[in-house]
Amino acid sequence: MTKHGWTGDRLVTALAYLGIALFAVACLYPLLMTVSVSFSSEREIARNGYSILPQAFSLDTYNYIFLNSGSRILRSYGVTILVTVAGTLGALLITSMIAFAISIRKLRYRNVLAFISNFTIIFSAGLIPWYMVSVNYYGLKNSLLALILPAIFNVWNMFLLRTYMSAISPSLYEAAEIDGAGHFRIFWQIAIPLSKTPLLTIGLMYALQYWNDWWHALIFITDRDLFPLQYYLYNILSNVNAISSGRIPSGAAGAITLPAETVKMAVTVITIGPIIFLYPFIQKYFVQGIMTGALKE
Amino acid sequence: MDPMVEQTQVQTQPRTKRGVIYELKRHRVLYLMSVPAMLMLLLFSYIPFAGIWMAFTDFNVVDGIFGSAFVGLDNFKFFFDTGGMGWKVTYNTLFINFWGIILGILVPVTLAILLHEVRGVAFKKMTQSMMFFPYFISWVVVGAIVYGIFSTDVGVANRVLELFGMDPIRWYSEPQYWKVIIIASSVWKWSGYSSIIYLAAMANFDGSLYESAKVDGATKFQRILYLTLPMLKPTIIILTLMSVGRIFYGDFGMVYGIVGNNPVLIDEVSVIDTYVYQSMRTLGFSYATAIGLFQSVMGLILVILANQTAKKINDGEGLF
Numbered sequence: 001m002t003k004h005g006w007t008g009d010r011l012v013t014a015l016a017y018l019g020i021a022l023f024a025v026a027c028l029y030p031l032l033m034t035v036s037v038s039f040s041s042e043r044e045i046a047r048n049g050y051s052i053l054p055q056a057f058s059l060d061t062y063n064y065i066f067l068n069s070g071s072r073i074l075r076s077y078g079v080t081i082l083v084t085v086a087g088t089l090g091a092l093l094i095t096s097m098i099a100f101a102i103s104i105r106k107l108r109y110r111n112v113l114a115f116i117s118n119f120t121i122i123f124s125a126g127l128i129p130w131y132m133v134s135v136n137y138y139g140l141k142n143s144l145l146a147l148i149l150p151a152i153f154n155v156w157n158m159f160l161l162r163t164y165m166s167a168i169s170p171s172l173y174e175a176a177e178i179d180g181a182g183h184f185r186i187f188w189q190i191a192i193p194l195s196k197t198p199l200l201t202i203g204l205m206y207a208l209q210y211w212n213d214w215w216h217a218l219i220f221i222t223d224r225d226l227f228p229l230q231y232y233l234y235n236i237l238s239n240v241n242a243i244s245s246g247r248i249p250s251g252a253a254g255a256i257t258l259p260a261e262t263v264k265m266a267v268t269v270i271t272i273g274p275i276i277f278l279y280p281f282i283q284k285y286f287v288q289g290i291m292t293g294a295l296k297e
Numbered sequence: 298m299d300p301m302v303e304q305t306q307v308q309t310q311p312r313t314k315r316g317v318i319y320e321l322k323r324h325r326v327l328y329l330m331s332v333p334a335m336l337m338l339l340l341f342s343y344i345p346f347a348g349i350w351m352a353f354t355d356f357n358v359v360d361g362i363f364g365s366a367f368v369g370l371d372n373f374k375f376f377f378d379t380g381g382m383g384w385k386v387t388y389n390t391l392f393i394n395f396w397g398i399i400l401g402i403l404v405p406v407t408l409a410i411l412l413h414e415v416r417g418v419a420f421k422k423m424t425q426s427m428m429f430f431p432y433f434i435s436w437v438v439v440g441a442i443v444y445g446i447f448s449t450d451v452g453v454a455n456r457v458l459e460l461f462g463m464d465p466i467r468w469y470s471e472p473q474y475w476k477v478i479i480i481a482s483s484v485w486k487w488s489g490y491s492s493i494i495y496l497a498a499m500a501n502f503d504g505s506l507y508e509s510a511k512v513d514g515a516t517k518f519q520r521i522l523y524l525t526l527p528m529l530k531p532t533i534i535i536l537t538l539m540s541v542g543r544i545f546y547g548d549f550g551m552v553y554g555i556v557g558n559n560p561v562l563i564d565e566v567s568v569i570d571t572y573v574y575q576s577m578r579t580l581g582f583s584y585a586t587a588i589g590l591f592q593s594v595m596g597l598i599l600v601i602l603a604n605q606t607a608k609k610i611n612d613g614e615g616l617f
Contacts, residue, residue, distance in 0.1 A: 012517040016414035023408060024424035027431055027489060030442040033453070037445065049451040094337065097330035107327050108320045116335065120342040122600045126589020127573050128582050129348025130341060132362075138340065153337040183326035212435035215550055219574075234437045237444060238557035261451055268441040275433050283426060290490065291497040 038062070038266035045261045061262040065270075072224070073232065073270065079144070080229040084210040087148040091157075091206040092199060099158050100187045103165035104173075117155045131219060146220035147228060151209060157202040160292060164198040165191055201289035204282050211275070233271050236264060352587040365583075372587035382564075382572060383588075389476070390547040390568040396480045398540045402533055404488045409495035409529075410521055428489030436554025439482055443555050447478065472565035479555055479566055483548070491536070498532040499525065535607060539616055542603035545595040547571065 029052065036054045037045055044055035065073065098117075102110045124130075140146035168191060176186050192199070214230035221227060227235070321328055347362065352372055354365040376383040408428065415421045431439075446453045447468035455465040468474060502525070510520050547568025556562045563571070569592045576585040604615040 009517040012521075013414055013416075016411040017417075017420070019411045020408065020415060020420075020424045023488070024427035027485065028427045030445065031430065033445055034442060045451060049456045050445050050448075050453050094333045098334035101327040101331045104324075104327060107324055109328075113331050113335070116338060120338055123597045124342060124593055125345035125349050126586060126593055127570070128577055128586040128589055129345035129351065131577070132348050132351075132582065133345050134341070137344075149337065150341050153334045158334070183324070184330065187330065208433060212433075214435060214437050214554075218553070230435050230437050233441065234554070234557070237437065237440055238559075261448075264441060265445065268438055272434055272438055279430065279433065280426075283429060286429075286432075287493055290493050 034265045034268050037262055038269045040262055042260050042262045050261075061260075061266045065263060065266055073229075073267070075225060076227050076229045076232040077270075079147075079226055080211060083144065083147045083213075083228060084207055087152060087210040088203055088207045090148065091152045091154070092203050094153050095158050095202065095206075096161060096192065096195070096199060097187065098153075099161035099165055100191050102158075103162050103168070103191075104183075105170065117158060121155055134220070140220055142221055142223045142226060144226060147213065147216050147226075148210075150216060151206075151213065154206070154209075157205060160289065161195065161198055161202055163292065164195050168194055197285075197288065198292070201285045201292075204285050205289060208275075229271050233267050236267055348586065349590055351583050352590045354583055356581065356583040356586075368583075372584050373591065375584060376588055376591065382567065383591075385564075386567050386569050386572040387545075389566060390570075391544060393476060393480060393483075393547065393566070393568060394540070394544045397483050398537060398544070400480065400484045401487060401491060401540065402537060404484055405491035406495055406529065406533065408488060408492040409499060410525055412492065412496060413499055413525070414517065414521075425489070425493075428492065430489070431486045432490040434486075436548075436550040439486060439551075440554040440557065443478065443482060469559065470561055472562050475556060475562050475566045479551060482555060483551060494536065495529060495532060498529060502528050531611070534610060535616070538603040538607050542600040542616070543596065544599060545569065545592050549574065 032052050033050055036052060037050050038061055039054040039057055039059070040051075041056040041058045041060065048055060098113065101107060102113055104110065134140040134146065134150070138149075140149070172190055172194075173186050176190060181189070212230060214228065214234050217226075217228050217231035218234070221231065351362055351365075353367060353369060354362075355368050355371075356362065356365045360366075412421060412425065415424075444452070447455075449455060449465065449467050449469065452468070454468065458465055466474075468478075506524055507520060510524060515523070547570040549568070549570040552566055552568055552571050553574075556566055563575075567575070569588060573585050573588050573592075576588065600616075608615045
């Protein structure tokens with residue numbers, strides 16, 4: 001190998017480290033900024049602007065939030081946790097049952113079931129008809145079910161799980177069948193225990209989707225008591241947006257209590273808190289899920 | 298094992314000739330297990346199809362979906378000629394998605410290739426975790442972060458401008474910057490995620506090819522250019538086709554989470570999805586349904602085209 005080649009290789013490696021480090025910092029920087037500002041004193045932030053390190057470290061903002069709107073935030077937390085837990089458990093049950101059924105090769109109409117599922121991905125009626133039937137016929141306006149049901153069955157997750165379940169050897173099922181087990185028992189006692197990892201993966205995907213959802217609340221919920229955490233944050237931020245654009249007359253702006261800088265960031269931190277804590281443990285399951293999805297293609 | 302399989306097939310052959318009822322009875326438990334999922338699809342995907350009729354009527358609540366006056370294609374005409382924002386929101390949607398797709402290939406592929414060159418395990422693990430994190434936060438939280446950067450008085454961007462002796466910009470009252478900000482946010486949020494897909498593909502590459510290239514004196518750069526990139530090509534093409542199939546669908550959460558209901562900015566970055574939501578309130582259900590239908594039909598056409606292209610390239614295997 002020529003000397004020239006070696007320097008080139010070193011340059012590539014150095015660039016790789018540099019590029020990766022820069023992008024990684026760009027991904028983490030806003031997060032650190034958010035956390036730092038929430039632990040800063042409001043006066044310093046107003047004077048110096050946002051920064052990566054806390055300015056005059058203080059817990060005042062968090063004290064302020066919990067004194068003034070503590071019950072509201074706790075209530076939103078409760079809504080989000082309830083929706084996330086109930087939604088994820090329901091979604092796992094519904095998704096795994098049909099994924100199991102479609103994975104059974106003996107089932108004559110499994111392709112029909114798969115097609116009915118697939119078609120909803122490629123063609124939909126659009127927002128308005130969906131909204132109309134949900135509100136007028138299913139009574140989902142201002143109902144917690146509006147935050148759970150529309151997202152409870154994800155076709156992609158179902159196909160992901162089916163890919164795993166199809167790999168389970170049919171001879172296992174046949175043996176159980178000879179012993180007199182019905183299909184539901186085979187599902188519950190053989191297929192489910194053998195699919196723990198993919199179930200955990202799609203369970204976490206559902207949980208993340210429910211935790212981060214605010215769109216369904218925007219569409220269906222006007223009752224403040226049913227606001228999930230993300231939508232609570234959205235309301236705080238969009239008030240600020242409307243005011244800083246200067247379109248709202250100053251009189252009206254005075255009527256709306258403008259949340260202080262540190263408060264906005266503190267509510268953001270409260271919203272993503274559980275994700276930050278769980279992130280180190282759950283990350284690898286998402287990576288597995290993505291890789292399986294990618295391999296399927 | 299083989300005789301077993303043959304035996305069961307022989308047994309099942311005559312059975313398949315029996316009727317639908319027999320099959321449903323025989324596997325009733327399996328079909329019952331599919332019912333909850335099918336019910337959800339029925340409620341939230343299939344029953345709404347009836348509401349498409351609203352697109353061709355002048356809907357009012359008293360007469361209902363099928364009782365309201367039929368107006369033909371008037372709603373679509375309004376969207377594209379008269380007072381509607383048809384061309385504008387379609388352009389915005391395609392513009393934002395086009396750059397989202399281009400940068401959504403360039404950045405993650407570059408990251409994956411660079412990560413592949415990194416040897417330090419701890420460094421690799423840590424940076425990868427950092428890059429994957431934005432995937433886990435909601436668009437509302439991204440909106441909060443964007444505010445932290447572009448807020449006029451306290452935002453980071455204006456401090457940086459100040460540092461270089463430039464005048465601060467009132468970002469939240471200047472619409473022209475927001476398409477770029479939204480595209481950048483999208484790249485920021487998805488690149489770590491997408492790079493994992495490309496890394497997964499690279500993990501399956503034949504290591505001996507690289508070894509022999511090394512023996513032949515190929516530099517790292519040449520190996521990337523003549524081995525890695527050509528081998529990544531199928532993955533890149535498939536992922537691109539999938540995004541192209543969805544190019545008429547704007548990301549509602551992204552646009553609304555970042556811009557919110559800011560009246561100064563929303564027109565500049567309005568995509569079809571956010572426009573449908575806004576029109577529902579101001580211009581009525583029929584008009585909004587018509588726009589949604591236009592989007593779904595364009596989406597369907599593109600998905601079918603993308604799928605056929607994928608089949609051509611991929612030896613008959615489509616996207617679905």
